[in-house]
Amino acid sequence: MTQRVLFLPGDGIGPDIIEQARAVLGHANERLSLGLDFDEALVGGAAIEAAGTALPDDTMSRAREAGGILLGAVGGPKWDHLEMANRPEKGLLGLRSGLGLFANLRPAFLYPQLAEASSLRPEVVSGLDILIVRELTGGIYFGQPRGVETLESGEREGINTYRYNESEIRRIGRVAFESARQRNGRLCSIDKANVLEVTALWREVMEDLAREYPDVELSHMYVDNAAMQLVRDPNQFDVIVTGNMFGDILSDEAAMLTGSIGMLPSAALNESKQGMYEPCHGSAPDIAGQDKANPLATILSGAMMLRYSFGMEGAAGAIEKAVQDVLEQGLRTPDIHFEGTQLVGTRAMGEAVLSAL
Amino acid sequence: MTQRVLFLPGDGIGPDIIEQARAVLGHANERLSLGLDFDEALVGGAAIEAAGTALPDDTMSRAREAGGILLGAVGGPKWDHLEMANRPEKGLLGLRSGLGLFANLRPAFLYPQLAEASSLRPEVVSGLDILIVRELTGGIYFGQPRGVETLESGEREGINTYRYNESEIRRIGRVAFESARQRNGRLCSIDKANVLEVTALWREVMEDLAREYPDVELSHMYVDNAAMQLVRDPNQFDVIVTGNMFGDILSDEAAMLTGSIGMLPSAALNESKQGMYEPCHGSAPDIAGQDKANPLATILSGAMMLRYSFGMEGAAGAIEKAVQDVLEQGLRTPDIHFEGTQLVGTRAMGEAVLSAL
Numbered sequence: 001m002t003q004r005v006l007f008l009p010g011d012g013i014g015p016d017i018i019e020q021a022r023a024v025l026g027h028a029n030e031r032l033s034l035g036l037d038f039d040e041a042l043v044g045g046a047a048i049e050a051a052g053t054a055l056p057d058d059t060m061s062r063a064r065e066a067g068g069i070l071l072g073a074v075g076g077p078k079w080d081h082l083e084m085a086n087r088p089e090k091g092l093l094g095l096r097s098g099l100g101l102f103a104n105l106r107p108a109f110l111y112p113q114l115a116e117a118s119s120l121r122p123e124v125v126s127g128l129d130i131l132i133v134r135e136l137t138g139g140i141y142f143g144q145p146r147g148v149e150t151l152e153s154g155e156r157e158g159i160n161t162y163r164y165n166e167s168e169i170r171r172i173g174r175v176a177f178e179s180a181r182q183r184n185g186r187l188c189s190i191d192k193a194n195v196l197e198v199t200a201l202w203r204e205v206m207e208d209l210a211r212e213y214p215d216v217e218l219s220h221m222y223v224d225n226a227a228m229q230l231v232r233d234p235n236q237f238d239v240i241v242t243g244n245m246f247g248d249i250l251s252d253e254a255a256m257l258t259g260s261i262g263m264l265p266s267a268a269l270n271e272s273k274q275g276m277y278e279p280c281h282g283s284a285p286d287i288a289g290q291d292k293a294n295p296l297a298t299i300l301s302g303a304m305m306l307r308y309s310f311g312m313e314g315a316a317g318a319i320e321k322a323v324q325d326v327l328e329q330g331l332r333t334p335d336i337h338f339e340g341t342q343l344v345g346t347r348a349m350g351e352a353v354l355s356a357l
Numbered sequence: 358m359t360q361r362v363l364f365l366p367g368d369g370i371g372p373d374i375i376e377q378a379r380a381v382l383g384h385a386n387e388r389l390s391l392g393l394d395f396d397e398a399l400v401g402g403a404a405i406e407a408a409g410t411a412l413p414d415d416t417m418s419r420a421r422e423a424g425g426i427l428l429g430a431v432g433g434p435k436w437d438h439l440e441m442a443n444r445p446e447k448g449l450l451g452l453r454s455g456l457g458l459f460a461n462l463r464p465a466f467l468y469p470q471l472a473e474a475s476s477l478r479p480e481v482v483s484g485l486d487i488l489i490v491r492e493l494t495g496g497i498y499f500g501q502p503r504g505v506e507t508l509e510s511g512e513r514e515g516i517n518t519y520r521y522n523e524s525e526i527r528r529i530g531r532v533a534f535e536s537a538r539q540r541n542g543r544l545c546s547i548d549k550a551n552v553l554e555v556t557a558l559w560r561e562v563m564e565d566l567a568r569e570y571p572d573v574e575l576s577h578m579y580v581d582n583a584a585m586q587l588v589r590d591p592n593q594f595d596v597i598v599t600g601n602m603f604g605d606i607l608s609d610e611a612a613m614l615t616g617s618i619g620m621l622p623s624a625a626l627n628e629s630k631q632g633m634y635e636p637c638h639g640s641a642p643d644i645a646g647q648d649k650a651n652p653l654a655t656i657l658s659g660a661m662m663l664r665y666s667f668g669m670e671g672a673a674g675a676i677e678k679a680v681q682d683v684l685e686q687g688l689r690t691p692d693i694h695f696e697g698t699q700l701v702g703t704r705a706m707g708e709a710v711l712s713a714l
């Protein structure tokens with residue numbers, strides 16, 4: 001693995017936010033002599049337009065050669081009529097699965113400066129700091145058989161398959177236990193073990209693993225209850241671990257508790273710490289190219305990349321500090337703007353982080 | 358179908374709350390000459406203890422003979438170690454499937470008197486009134502194949518299958534469109550059509566159906582986005598329709614937005630309007646038998662039964678009015694108690710509703 005960073009702008013606001021993150025990383029690279037080299041490629045709808053497929057071979061081989069990948073966003077209404085197999089999302093899913101990026105880390109963190117943006121009462125979200133560990137290359141997202149079949153009766157039936165084997169569960173479990181160990185030592189595993197056999201096995205494997213991590217306090221919660229508890233009292237959680245589908249739902253719910261989904265980065269890692277990093281928010285096609293998107297989640301995803309894939313803790317911290325500084329200065333893109341703060345565009349926000357660095 | 362009501366107290370606080378609901382329905386029955394007759398049977402953990410199975414044949418045949426079933430709650434830690442097939446939940450799932458109760462109606466409604474109990478900001482939840490229509494007898498809850506297998510490698514794999522055919526989707530779709538027509542004419546169908554083929558078929562069938570309901574405005578949303586939007590701005594929704602698993606998660610999330618899950622009733626109906634009614638909350642074993650549980654969701658479930666299964670709109674309205682009255686009087690069980698209101702137990706709350714009636 002080289003010290004190469006691959007930028008994948010993708011669709012919608014993807015190019016707007018990647019441009020700023022690339023500038024910030026470029027600056028850090030020079031000033032701190034990180035020795036990174038940069039590459040860029042197409043994915044998602046942009047790749048469909050240019051090359052007829054959401055994940056061109058050229059992109060996949062560049063991805064394999066990169067230590068870290070920074071992705072903007074994929075998808076948009078333009079491609080919504082396409083068959084499942086040809087959609088922009090297949091680019092994202094193909095990268096996750098092709099590179100074996102099984103461990104998705106999604107922090108939900110409340111910036112004290114942005115507490116007003118949350119739809120929850122301040123006393124409920126104050127101090128919010130949860131890490132969701134989502135399994136990303138298995139479960140119902142990838143299970144076979146799948147598809148739409150015609151039954152003997154002549155009507156159609158849709159089928160997907162939810163599968164996990166013990167080693168898949170153990171692998172993501174270890175990442176979660178290790179993360180909990182480095183945080184507050186509490187891990188909550190989410191399943192639907194009272195109804196779904198696959199998640200009863202999940203619970204059993206987590207219980208087994210817990211013996212190796214006596215310093216971590218493991219609890220279990222049904223997914224419906226977890227969706228409630230995140231609203232009722234999110235501060236009860238430290239680290240959450242769950243499968244691909246439940247993780248998709250709960251991580252978005254948790255992110256929205258902060259009110260500032262434009263601030264939240266994420267990482268998807270494989271066994272060798274190669275990683276793909278992306279903001280939690282989507283492609284927001286309605287504001288694409290209008291200098292309105294918030295580039296901070298992408299910039300923070302870049303910082304996560306330096307930390308997790310390149311072990312550059314110092315540089316990561318410096319970028320995170322610069323983001324804190326611009327928030328302190330009162331600069332706000334439209335999604336986090338409220339009275340008494342200064343409204344700025346995507347570019348001005350990126351430049352402010354760069355200056356603060 | 359007779360005018361028979363079957364009470365199934367079940368486990369935990371189930372007997373506490375069913376006792377109060379039975380008294381209120383009994384009173385309404387006499388005073389308004391409704392002509393109902395009452396029956397009672399075992400289900401869940403209570404049935405496991407007494408008869409060795411969560412759904413005894415005797416219970417199933419009494420259930421078939423009832424026009425309406427009022428269920429307390431099932432499950433508890435005492436039975437958590439049991440195999441999937443022998444758990445209390447199997448009693449509930451067996452009733453749903455055995456009686457064909459495919460249409461689950463779960464209202465999430467904010468009582469203005471209880472707005473303080475919500476963890477959301479008052480301006481975000483004020484006026485909240487959503488109806489979630491959840492498919493209840495199909496999807497991944499019942500799909501075959503399922504179970505835990507040993508692979509050739511010697512390790513185990515868990516499997517569940519997510520299936521829907523067109524007629525199952527159309528059947529629940531009609532209930533949702535009809536409900537939207539009787540409310541504010543807006544229906545949001547929730548799926549994960551960008552990843553799961555079975556939900557792409559779901560979306561297609563909903564689109565088809567929409568042509569028959571030109572007065573209803575149909576929209577679609579991915580489940581991860583829905584979990585976010587419920588937190589961000591729940592008032593954007595009128596009626597939501599979704600499958601069994603997503604419905605389980607989203608209806609609990611929506612219920613918790615009100616902060617008063619002890620207030621929310623639900624109905625599960627089949628084609629002939631036979632129905633099983635239950636509170637949205639669970640069996641809360643930690644407070645069972647302590648005169649602490651809130652009986653209002655169960656009493657309101659009884660009102661829903663009179664309305665949907667017996668067409669007794671007047672009697673249903675009278676019970677709902679009586680519940681409003683006790684809230685106005687300031688009576689509160691512990692779950693909805695706050696300063697300046699009067700703390701009462703399960704029995705006192707039930708008796709207050711009875712007097713108000």
Ligand SMILES: CC(C)[C@H](C(=O)O)[C@@H](O)C(=O)O
Binds near residue numbers: 075092248552
């Ligand atoms: C775009 C989509 C395929 C993706 C997912 O469902 O994983 C997204 O929602 C996410 O969470 O990264």
Ligand SMILES: CC(C)[C@H](C(=O)O)[C@@H](O)C(=O)O
Binds near residue numbers: 224449450605
């Ligand atoms: C107890 C359990 C089987 C049930 C379900 O998942 O359907 C419950 O959570 C519900 O929502 O009624």
